[in-house]
Amino acid sequence: MKRYEAPAGWTVQAYKFCLDPADEQSLRRHAGAARFAFNHMLGRLSAVKAQRLAEASYGVAEADLTPWQGWSLPDLRRTWNHLKHPVAPWWRECSKEAFNTGLDALARALANWAASRSGKRKGRKMGWPRFKGRAAARSVRFTTGAIRVDADRRHVVLPRLGRIRTHESARKLARRVEAGTAKILSATVTETAGRWFCSFQVAVKRTIERPAHARRLGRVIGVDVGIKHLAVLSTGEMVDNPAPFTAALKRFGKAQRRASRRIGPYDPATHRKRTPSNRWKRAQTQAARLHATVAAVRADAWHQLTTRLAQQYDTIVMEDLHVAGLKRNRRLARALSDAAPATLRRQLRYKTGWYGSVLHVADRWYPSSKTCSRCQTVKPKLSLCERTFHCDACGLSLDRDVNAARNLAALVRHVDLELPGDVKTGRGACVRPVSPAPAGRAVGVEASRPPAANAVRQRTAADHELSNAQ
Incomplete structure (x- = not known):
């Protein structure tokens, strides 16, 4: 499906509401229809793929192989409309959007597979799409x-679903729609941990206004993320990490032991599948709700911090962490x-685009923790167990995370006072390295601004000038 491009002055965001459906079976029926369309068309394409492989193994020429069936979304829709009467005589019970959901997911999965196979898609290699079981997420x-x-x-x-009651008021979205500053593009209904949610994709008109100077606590703030503390700011503030999963470990263990004592879908004696009991299903739902609670606590902590930073500071500087690489450490x-x-x-x-601030991302290899925030001397070694930074040159003794946050804040020397919204591309912050500093000094690199609601235009390197701390 073609990606929606928001016009100048508009941005696309989501409004998510929990549902209290009276007819939950209708929601399950629509989600099942999407899964059925996905699996049926994938089965036909998999059969063609297997036939081509078999013919190629017998030496059949490429031109004589069974032709591929079109897998673009229009082709899949055309084929499905031709086949839906014999294969799904119940198709009138569901909205056509339900089947289109499955076909769109299949088209995107096949496009990713083809792009990954040809080398056009970056990232990990994508395999051939797999069939969706009944336990898959309903959407x-x-x-x-x-x-x-x-x-x-x-x-x-x-x-086709009609009116569905929400668990909370939807006045935030309704007010914007009534005022003409929001337009609903689509709605996605999903089931998570036994609860149904409706997420509206909305185009919202936003006018970026810089908050009053009295609301700003400082021009530049450096943020160093960690584990013991969620974030450490260059002001010396340390934001505690709620660690919701660690706090709920005992509850997770209890829920998993409870489920293990019940009849699950796998029989260890015969090594065969079996029908799980209702008590096992309830135990799985309880564990899923516990996971959802942990995720909600974590998301709330981050939202409170990021909103406060974007509202109170003109410029935010953070480091570019390779989280996937760090997670390879099993400890x-x-x-x-x-x-x-x-x-x-x-x-x-x-x-940052919403509240009129700017985001800078330091280079991944910038030694923020090893550099002295006072004299800029770089220590050759600094083990992870050393929580206090001691500078041998000037004698500075400081918490290593506060020292790193100060180094990040010192990277930005010049801050433009124009409205934010300047990005190199239309999606996300992009890293642009600058010339290295002289030998023996800390080297800093910087990332461009994030996307905002207003116009997108190119920015020269002089607008974002970085240097070593004075």
Whole structure:
């Protein structure tokens, strides 16, 4: 499906509401229809793929092989409309958007597989799509038809599903739609931990206004993320890490032991699958809800921090952490996953554009922890167990995380006072290295601004000038 491009002055964001459906079976039916369409069309394409491989093994020429069936979304829709009467005679019970959800997911999966195979797609290698089982996440997306928030602001209206009550008021979205500053593009209904949610993709008109000077606590703030503390600021403030998963470890163990004593889908005696009991399903739902609670606590902590930083500071400087590489250390993997440090950059990308601030990302190899924030002398070695930074040149003694945050803040020497919104590309912050510093001094590199709601334009390197700390 073609990606929506927001016009100048508009941005795309999500409004997510928990649902209290009276007819939950209808939601399950639509999600099952999406899965059925995905699996059926994938089965046909897999059969063609297997036939071509068999023919090639017998020496059949490439031109004489069984032709591929088109796997673009229009081709899949055309084939499905031709086959839906015999293979799914119940198709009228569901909205056409349910089947389109599965076909769109299959088209994107096949496109990723083809791009990865040809080398056009970066990242890990993508394999051939796999069939979705009944235990897969239930989801259905609506892009056409009646999609709106009801007048009472306690119900949402979706095609074929009708009015569904929300667990909370949807007035935030309703007010924007009524004022003409928001337009609903699509709605996605998903099931998570036994609860149903409706996420609206909305184009929102935003006017970026810099907060009053009295609300700003400082021009530049450096942020050093960690495990013991969620973040350490250059002001010396240390934000505690709630560590929700670590705090709930005993509850997780109890929930898993409870599920292990019940009849699950696998029989260890016969090594065969079996029908799980309802008690086992309830135990799995309880464990899933516990995971959802942990994720909510973690997300709330990050949202509070990133919103405060974007509102109170003109410029935010953070380091470019290779979180996936750090998680290879088995002693830190669980603590890193519990802290989710990559969330800071992801949230600041769009919040800085909302609140009129700027995000800089230091180079991944910038030695912020080994550099003295007073004299800029770089220590050759600094083990992870050394929590206090001692400078042999000037005698500075400081917490290593506070020292790193101060070095990050000192990278930015010149801050432009224009409105934010300047980015090199339309998505995310992009790293642009600058010329290295003289030998023996700390080297700093910087990232461009994050995307914002206003116009996107190129920026010269002189606008974001970095240097070593004075």
